[in-house]
Amino acid sequence: MLRFILKRSLIAILTLWAISSVTFFVFFALPANPAETMCGKNCDVRTIAAIQKNLGMDKPLPKQYLDYHAGLFVGRDFERQGREAQHCPAPCLAYSFRTNEPVTSIIGRAWPVTASIVVGGAVIWLTVGISLGMFSALRRGTVFDKTAIAFSLVGASMPIYVFAILLLATFVFGLHLLPYPHFVGLLEDPVGWVKALILPWFALAFIFAAQYARLSRSQMLETLSEDYIRTARAIGLSKRTVHLKHAFRAAITPIVTIAGIDIGGALGGAVITETIFGLQGMGWYAVRAIPNLNFPVIMATVLVAAFFLVAANVIVDCLYAVIDPRVKLN
Amino acid sequence: MTTPQTAHGGAYLQVRDLRVQFSTEDGVVRAVDGVSFSVDRGQTLGIVGESGSGKSVSSLAVLGLHDPKKSRISGEILVNGRNVVGLDDNELRKLRGRDVAMIFQDPLSSLHPYYTIGKQIVAAYRIHHPNASKSLARKHAIDMLGRVGIPQPAKRIDGYPHEFSGGMRQRAMIAMALVNDPDLLIADEPTTALDVTVQAQILDLIEDLQRDFNAAVILITHDLGVVSQIADDVLVMYAGRVAEYGSAEQVLRQAQHPYTWGLLASVPSLHGDADEDLKPIKGNPPSLINVPPGCAFHPRCRYAMLNGGPCDIEVPQLLPLLATHEPGHTVACHLPERQRKSIYEQDIAAVGVAI
Known part of the structure; x- marks a missing residue:
């Protein structure tokens, strides 16, 4: 088990390195010049050059690449025109081109928002989706089953932004039951956290719950026809x-895999949910960084998203070996 | 109707005029259509037929394992004198595993892949012995594993099904079936998924255990060699109906039904000419939604309507033989008995049947 985890972690690190390299070259080698964008309309060559130096973009690309990756592990110093060199301690993700804020502190602020949305949403979509799917499989052909299928069809086909706006119109502007979604720290005010985020949770969970209901239903039906159930x-x-200990146990296994990867993926940024509700999480920052050519923020959001996806994969593989005795970790 | 060998009123299992129908989108499937048989403790009944002849459906009905919403079952299934048709699930549950146990064709898919062999046997034991402690149940399970010939049972009990070989897995399955000392054991093609050398061992094991436990055994198979080895009585089924029923000696040595002849002729012989081709029964088993009118076998029967008989109109009744003095041997065929006899002597007995 330990050897497997070590081996998988090593592969995970290599994967992350490959992702960061590809992202780096895709953006930094782009013909677009962030210095020009920042400089605005009335801009001369000297100002652009100065901005480029400030951003560290005057150096040759391989040097920039090495500096960036060295910064991740040992930190680095940024030369600033007319000022003292700024030291960026490891793990250094450089500074935002727009606000000159260390990207690490942006991530530190944004990630709890995303995590709050995803964790709450995942709890809802897993419970609703799996129980709906399992029960409709056990009551195949009944009204309950048909309603559940209809729900999952609607859920899977309704875009998240339509559903989110319906939620807002009903609970915030119509019934005045909830505040407009915003971020409250869980530790500061647990009740406020729930009230402020419950709509984003449901918006995110709706489409996933529909998918999970369909998946659980088909998994359960397949398992129920297995010989060992007979x-x-x-x-x-x-x-x-038979249903709980024999069928459910076997039907849930593939769902664990998919849930792990879905949650891992969402932790990198619930882009649409964050954008609709104006919640400043990873996805919100990523969406804003791209048109601004804010390369350090783009790099960081991609890296964080990749990290969670890769970590989710490792965790799912280990979990699988625990759930299914036929899987050997070697 | 008289029954062979066990021709007395008190056979442990008596099935009378069993009908099992499933409604599907395409129509009503008549999987079992008026089947009667019986088997007593210490006796083995072999049920033979092609796939889809209703062998397994009949036996699953004995355990009440058909979904009552999708199936219609009529007739009588008397287990130790008590009719189990229409019994509710809670009553049936007490019967399953305790009075009537079942082993299945493929032991790998029939055992839960996520639980150890021991856990599954212990569960089977404790469900009918709720007061037994876990350690007692485990002791029983180890005993049973030892009895079915699994070496080092105290160690293997914690193995998972995939860690067992095919033969060992079927032994474990048998141990699970016998852990509650059932009176009737239904073995549904127990050797089909195993290789030939292991097949013989498993059959020997079932025979030995039957003697030890004095259980009634129903052996479902399409392998006439298996039937000849251990069955006392043989029931030949075709399209959900009984074609021929009698003692093993009667059905295998003096077969009367053209379908039984076909089955016998399609068994390769070790004694006959090696170059001689096997004689398969032509055609396929009929759809059970659209059973051919009259005798269901007539479209495939070489001897159908030899005398302009009513083969395609009238369903033949299962009747005892008159000329031969063979009590209990019944056949459902329109051919006159004498003609059957001469055909058998000319065409069938000549083929060196392996059994």
């Missing part, structure tokens, strides 16, 4: 035991 019935176990 065996469990043939030895005299009750339906309840």
Whole structure:
């Protein structure tokens, strides 16, 4: 187990390195020049050159690449025109081109927002989606089952921004039940945290819940037709035991995999949900950084998203070995 | 109707005029259509037929394992004198595993992949012995594993099904079926998924255990070799109906139904000419939604309507033989008995059947 985790972590680090290299070259080698964008309309060559120097973009590309990656592990110094060199301690993600704020502190501020949205949303989509799917499989062909299928069809086809706006119109502007979604720290005010984020949770969970309901239903139906379920019935176990201990256990395994990767992916930024509700999480920053050519922020959001996706994969693989005795970690 | 060998009123399992129908989108599937048989403790009944002839459906009905919403079951299934048709699930549950146990064709897919063999046997034991402690149940499970010939049972009990070989897995399955000392064991093609050398071992094991436990055994198979080895009685099924029923000696040595002849002729012989081709039964088993009128076998029967008989109109009744004095041997065929006899002697007995 330990050897497997070590090996997978090593591969994970290599993957992250590859992703960061590709992202770096895609953006920094772009013909677009952020210095020009920042400089505005009335701009001369000297000002652009100065800005470029400030951003560290005057150096050759390979040097920039090495500096950036060295900064991640040991920190680096930024030369500033007319000022003292700024030291950026490891893990250094450089400074925002726009605000000159260290990117690490942007991430430090944005990530709790994203994590709050995703964790709350995941709890809802997993419980609603899986239980809906499992129960409709057990009640196949009934009104309940058909309603659940209809729900999941609507959920899977309704865009998140339509549903989010319906939620806002109903609960915030119509019934005045909830405040407009914003971010409240969980530790500062747990109740406020829930009230301020419950709409984004449902908006995010709706589409996922629909997918999970469909998936759980088909997994459960497949499992229920397995020979070992017939065996469990043939030895005299009750339906309840057969469904819970034998069928559910087997049907849930592939869902664990998909849930791990979905959650890992969303932790890198719930782009649409954050944008609709104006919540300043990872996705919100990423969307704003791209038109601004704010390369350090783009790099950082991509890296963080990749980190969670890769970590989720490692965790899912380890979990799999715990759930399914047939899987050997070697 | 008289029953062979077990021709007395008190056979442990008596099935009378069993009908099992499933409604599907395409129509009603008549999987079992008026089947009667019986088997007593210490006896083995072999049920033979092609896929889809209703063998497994009949036996699953004995355990009440058909979904009551999707199936319609009529007739009587008397287990130790008590009719189990229409019994509610809670009552059936007490019967399953305790009075009637079942082993299945593929032991790999029939055992839960996520639980150890021991856990599954312990669960089977404790569901019918709720007061038994875990350690007692485990002791029983180890005992049973030892009895079915699994070496080092105290160690292997914590293994998962995928860690067992095919034969060992089927032994474990048998141990699970027998842990509650059932009176009736239904073995649904227990050797089909195993290789030949292991097949013989498993059959020997079932025979031995039957003697030890004095259980009634139903052996479902399409392998006539298996039937000849351990069955006392044989029931030949075709398209959900009984074609021929009698003692193993009667059905295998003096077969009367053209379908049974076909089955016998399609078994390769070790004694006959090696170059001689096998004689398969032509055609395919009929759809159970659209069973051919009259005798379901007539479209495939070489001897159908030899005398302008009513083969395609009238369903033949299962009747005892008159000329031969063979009590209990019943056949559902329109051919006159004498003609059947001569055909058998000319065409069938000549083929060196392996059994």
